[in-house]
Amino acid sequence: MKSYFMKKKYLVCHLLFEEFPRDPRVRRYVTSLNQTDIYCIIICSKKKGNKYFESWNGNLVYRIPISKQRKSFFLTSLEYAGFTFLSVFVLAFLGIKYKFRIIHVHTLPDTLIFATAFNKLFGTKLILDLHEIFPELFCARKPHLENSFLVRILKLSEKCSLKFANTIITIHDPAKEIFIKRNKGIENKIHVIMNGVDNNEYRNAVLVPTDRFIIIYNGTVVKLLNLTMIIEALAQLKDLMAGIDFGKISFRIFGDGPALHEIFSLAEKLEVKDKVEYLGYLAPSDMRIEILKSSVLILPPLKNIYSDLFYTTKLIECICLKIPVIATRLNTYERYYRDESLFYFDSGNLSQLVRRIEEVYYNKALVRQKTENAFKDYQKVEWNKMKNRYIRVVQSLSV
Numbered sequence: 001m002k003s004y005f006m007k008k009k010y011l012v013c014h015l016l017f018e019e020f021p022r023d024p025r026v027r028r029y030v031t032s033l034n035q036t037d038i039y040c041i042i043i044c045s046k047k048k049g050n051k052y053f054e055s056w057n058g059n060l061v062y063r064i065p066i067s068k069q070r071k072s073f074f075l076t077s078l079e080y081a082g083f084t085f086l087s088v089f090v091l092a093f094l095g096i097k098y099k100f101r102i103i104h105v106h107t108l109p110d111t112l113i114f115a116t117a118f119n120k121l122f123g124t125k126l127i128l129d130l131h132e133i134f135p136e137l138f139c140a141r142k143p144h145l146e147n148s149f150l151v152r153i154l155k156l157s158e159k160c161s162l163k164f165a166n167t168i169i170t171i172h173d174p175a176k177e178i179f180i181k182r183n184k185g186i187e188n189k190i191h192v193i194m195n196g197v198d199n200n201e202y203r204n205a206v207l208v209p210t211d212r213f214i215i216i217y218n219g220t221v222v223k224l225l226n227l228t229m230i231i232e233a234l235a236q237l238k239d240l241m242a243g244i245d246f247g248k249i250s251f252r253i254f255g256d257g258p259a260l261h262e263i264f265s266l267a268e269k270l271e272v273k274d275k276v277e278y279l280g281y282l283a284p285s286d287m288r289i290e291i292l293k294s295s296v297l298i299l300p301p302l303k304n305i306y307s308d309l310f311y312t313t314k315l316i317e318c319i320c321l322k323i324p325v326i327a328t329r330l331n332t333y334e335r336y337y338r339d340e341s342l343f344y345f346d347s348g349n350l351s352q353l354v355r356r357i358e359e360v361y362y363n364k365a366l367v368r369q370k371t372e373n374a375f376k377d378y379q380k381v382e383w384n385k386m387k388n389r390y391i392r393v394v395q396s397l398s399v
Contacts, residue, residue, distance in 0.1 A: 010060070010098040012394065013041040015091065015115065016106035017068065017083045020044040020061055021284060024313045025131065026106060028198050030059055032387045033394065041098055043090055045083065062090060080109040087115035095119045102397050108132050110161040120164075125397040128165035129193075133175060133309060134158060140224065140306030159183050162190075167393055169193050172311050174332050193390050195313050196383025197320045201288060205321060208293045213249045213361055216294035218287055218314055221257030224307070226328075226348075228259075228266050229300040233353050235270035240354065245361065252277045252294070254287060291317055296360045299327040303347035308332060319378050322371040326356045336381060341374035 012033055014026055020042050021027045030040050039058050046052065046063035054061050066083045069075060091103065095118070104127040105113045113128050120126060135154045139146045162168055162183050168190040170176050176192050217227060230251055238246055253263070253276065260278065267273040282290060297318040301307040308331040315333075318325050326343040327333055333342065343360060345352035360367055 009039050010041050010100050011038050011398065012102045012104055013043065013091070013094065013098075013100040014104045014106065015043045015087060015112060017045050017066075017080065017108065017112060018106070019047055019050070019067070021056060022281075023106075024284065025129075025195055027284065028196070028383065028387070029104065029390060031057070031198060031200070032390060034058065036391060038394070041094055041100055043087060043094070062094065064090060080111070084109070084112050084115045087112065088118065091115055092118045095122070095124060101125060102127060102394060104129060105165075106131055108134055108137075110134055110158050113161045113164050125166045126164065127167045127169060127393065127397070128161060130168065130170040130175065130179065133178060133306070136178075136306040136309065140304045143304070146305075155182060162186055165189075167191070167397060169390075169393065171195060172309075172332055172336075174335060175309055178309075191389065191393055193386045193393075194381050195311055195316055196378075196381070196386050197313075197316050198383055201284075202317075202320065205288070205292060207321065207323070210293060210295075211248060213295045214293060215249065215251045215357075216254070216291065216297055217252070218254035218282075218291070219312070221253065221255050221259045221263070223259045223262065224301060225259070226300045226302050227253070227263055229348075229350065229353060230298050231263060231266045231270060231272060231276070232350055233357060234267075234272040234275050236350065236354050237357060238272060240358070241361075249361075250275055250277055252279060252290070254279050254282055254290060256281050288317075291321065291323070294318075294323055296357070297323060297325045298353075298357075299325065300345075300353060301328055301330070301347075303328060303330060311336075316378065319371075319374045322375055324360050324367045324371055325374065326353065326360065337374055337377045341370055341377050343370065 014030065016023060016026055030042065033040060034057060042059060042061045044061065044063055045067045046065045047067045050063055052063050064083055064086050066079055068079060102125050103116045103119055105116065106129045113126060116124065116126055135151055135158065138154060139151060145151060168186060170179060170190060170192060172194050173192055176190055179190060180187055215230065221227065234251060264273065264276065267276045297314060299315060301310065310330055311332050315325060324343060326345065328347050329344045343356040345356050
């Protein structure tokens with residue numbers, strides 16, 4: 001099998017309406033395939049400053065000049081439609097030029113899989129990778145529409161997309177159970193490949209000693225993640241902690257998104273604006289350096305139908321580096337990580353969040369114990385296991 005792969009330099013094409021190499025899940029897939037002498041074509045969105053075409057570690061990246069603005073549902077739908085439409089022509093041209101055998105489509109949107117119709121006619125196999133569950137995401141943002149006609153359309157779209165794909169991948173077991181429950185007949189073609197950390201990206205990584213207490217968040221900054229709760233916690237800690245101790249605390253935000261203004265407005269109102277540092281989006285290699293300087297990751301989303309399915313890369317990175325994690329008690333987190341592993345608090349419970357921050361700040365023995373336990377829990381689903389699972393999926397489609 002390996003010799004066959006070596007003959008096909010560009011066997012796999014990845015299609016995603018996201019930026020590459022910013023998307024860590026796709027970056028890990030590509031790197032894993034490269035380790036077996038498979039190189040990839042990546043078709044992705046283009047943000048201002050990106051090149052339309054470049055080589056990345058021997059892989060070829062083509063960018064379509066449409067990017068996510070994360071505004072209204074209507075505008076997002078137009079972006080999805082525009083990217084999908086242009087992808088049809090890019091896939092057709094590159095499919096003829098490079099003769100890739102597999103197209104790996106990453107959601108959202110689910111309907112992006114239909115951009116591959118021309119390629120499928122000529123025998124190209126399709127992987128649909130469900131990074132998100134679109135109906136649940138929509139219901140979390142607009143709960144009053146949970147039983148609406150629009151949600152039924154989203155579920156029908158999901159069903160058609162799953163049927164069109166040769167193989168389906170999703171992010172964890174709870175998501176797989178949801179897809180199987182409402183899409184009968186996919187049991188034998190759906191696989192779980194969980195997010196993980198590529199050990200090569202953190203080879204010889206060592207935490208940077210500091211006398212500061214740095215709370216970190218890195219990623220897309222949207223209202224759904226409830227990051228304003230960290231600002232509220234800082235305001236309470238200002239009164240609860242000694243001046244010297246509180247003086248060491250800072251909250252660093254990396255990334256971008258529409259909720260930044262709300263965070264800084266609240267910080268100014270509660271008189272803790274000097275505690276919030278916004279450092280913008282960093283390249284993955286630079287972000288890895290910043291994570292090593294952090295003291296704790298806080299993930300405070302409100303519990304709902306969608307957030308209960310969260311399993312983020314930032315969580316796993318901190319677990320692997322033995323950085324403590326304070327997190328809302330969500331179903332997926334609890335399925336894989338014990339109470340003895342994470343500093344859990346109940347959804348929206350500000351006083352509990354404040355206590356968890358104080359525990360991490362003052363109780364170093366408890367931090368060591370919980371970070372060790374979290375690392376052991378992660379070993380059961382670590383990336384090398386998932387990587388081998390993904391390689392087997394690709395091999396099964398290439399014969």
